[in-house]
Amino acid sequence: MNTADLSARLGCVGRTWTPQQRLHVGNVAWASAQGDGSTAPDLSLEWGDPLRGFADIWLPESAAEQATVALHLAPGMPTRQLANAINDVLEVAPRVTVEVSLQQAEIVSALVDQGFRQADGPWFAQLWRSLDDLTDLQAHRVPDGCSIRRVHPDEVTERVEVHRRCWDPARIKQMLNLPVTGDERGSSYSVDKHLAVMGTPVYRADLDLVAEAADGSLVAFGLGWLDPQSGSVLFEPVGTAPTHTGRGLARALCAEMLRVARGLGATQAVVGPRGDSAYPVPRRLYEGLRMHEVAQIVPFTNG
Numbered sequence: 001m002n003t004a005d006l007s008a009r010l011g012c013v014g015r016t017w018t019p020q021q022r023l024h025v026g027n028v029a030w031a032s033a034q035g036d037g038s039t040a041p042d043l044s045l046e047w048g049d050p051l052r053g054f055a056d057i058w059l060p061e062s063a064a065e066q067a068t069v070a071l072h073l074a075p076g077m078p079t080r081q082l083a084n085a086i087n088d089v090l091e092v093a094p095r096v097t098v099e100v101s102l103q104q105a106e107i108v109s110a111l112v113d114q115g116f117r118q119a120d121g122p123w124f125a126q127l128w129r130s131l132d133d134l135t136d137l138q139a140h141r142v143p144d145g146c147s148i149r150r151v152h153p154d155e156v157t158e159r160v161e162v163h164r165r166c167w168d169p170a171r172i173k174q175m176l177n178l179p180v181t182g183d184e185r186g187s188s189y190s191v192d193k194h195l196a197v198m199g200t201p202v203y204r205a206d207l208d209l210v211a212e213a214a215d216g217s218l219v220a221f222g223l224g225w226l227d228p229q230s231g232s233v234l235f236e237p238v239g240t241a242p243t244h245t246g247r248g249l250a251r252a253l254c255a256e257m258l259r260v261a262r263g264l265g266a267t268q269a270v271v272g273p274r275g276d277s278a279y280p281v282p283r284r285l286y287e288g289l290r291m292h293e294v295a296q297i298v299p300f301t302n303g
């Protein structure tokens with residue numbers, strides 16, 4: 001994505017942000033660098049000037065399958081414009097799966113009017129907390145032998161390596177209770193992707209935190225995205241290496257992220273873990289930081 005398109009999208013998402021909407025500026029930046037493992041979309045659509053909505057579309061391999069659509073339509077868009085935007089998507093991709101916030105009722109009803117229904121399958125919870133009073137965070141002490149700090153500028157390789165260990169597909173399969181075959185490929189995260197993340201206008205090294213073990217290796221990380229306009233910080237992504245889980249490291253790191261973010265002016269924090277019971281650990285991590293559900297991001301389909 002070129003710089004002008006990215007800044008138009010960041011402006012569009014940030015201008016009308018509410019904790020109930022699907023995207024935060026951090027999600028937009030993270031996806032633009034393909035940090036989320038996505039490939040480049042086959043098609044993109046945009047609405048409004050200044051931008052009020054956009055969609056990325058991944059077309060299916062065969063006509064029998066559905067396209068995957070990542071859609072953002074700004075809160076407050078008139079009903080007719082919502083319907084027109086959905087029609088534009090259906091013109092290029094007649095059968096579609098799209099994730100929507102159930103709390104953006106106007107988008108849900110525009111989809112239902114066009115024959116969409118909620119689909120089964122994984123969904124995401126949007127968890128939120130205020131940063132007014134952070135005294136509860138004192139309970140989340142850094143485990144013995146570890147320290148939490150911002151990443152150093154000369155540590156890109158190590159930073160990428162800890163991300164890759166945390167998000168190793170075989171490890172994620174284990175956490176999902178899926179069979180591990182040994183044929184799994186490694187994480188797609190790379191130095192190039194991390195440099196792309198660092199090149200986005202909303203990346204801040206002071207919210208790129210790592211946990212260092214006694215032997216100097218990096219064993220956990222968390223990336224925070226601050227939106228100064230709404231005073232909100234998003235965690236995306238977070239990880240603890242399999243060798244160091246269950247010791248309170250991720251919680252201590254996220255607690256530090258919240259303190260740093262508040263020092264930078266944030267007043268609220270959000271994160272979007274899986275909401276369904278197939279992948280419960282991240283939700284438990286964040287709920288232990290007093291973050292609570294304010295929205296459900298669920299798949300809708302017309303297939």
Ligand SMILES: CC(C)(COP(=O)(O)OP(=O)(O)OC[C@H]1O[C@@H](n2cnc3c(N)ncnc32)[C@H](O)[C@@H]1OP(=O)(O)O)[C@@H](O)C(=O)NCCC(=O)NCCS
Pocket residue numbers: 166167172237238239240241244245246247248249250251252272273274281282284285288
């Ligand atoms: C999710 C993840 C970051 C947790 O890291 P962690 O350092 O083990 O987390 P903490 O030790 O701070 O524990 C947080 C909570 O999760 C629980 N937990 C951690 N690992 C668990 C496991 N394997 N099974 C069940 N609960 C687990 C802890 O008990 C704790 O909950 P509790 O205090 O209510 O009992 C780590 O498992 C990970 O990197 N997973 C892969 C990447 C990922 O899913 N990241 C989060 C995406 S939003």
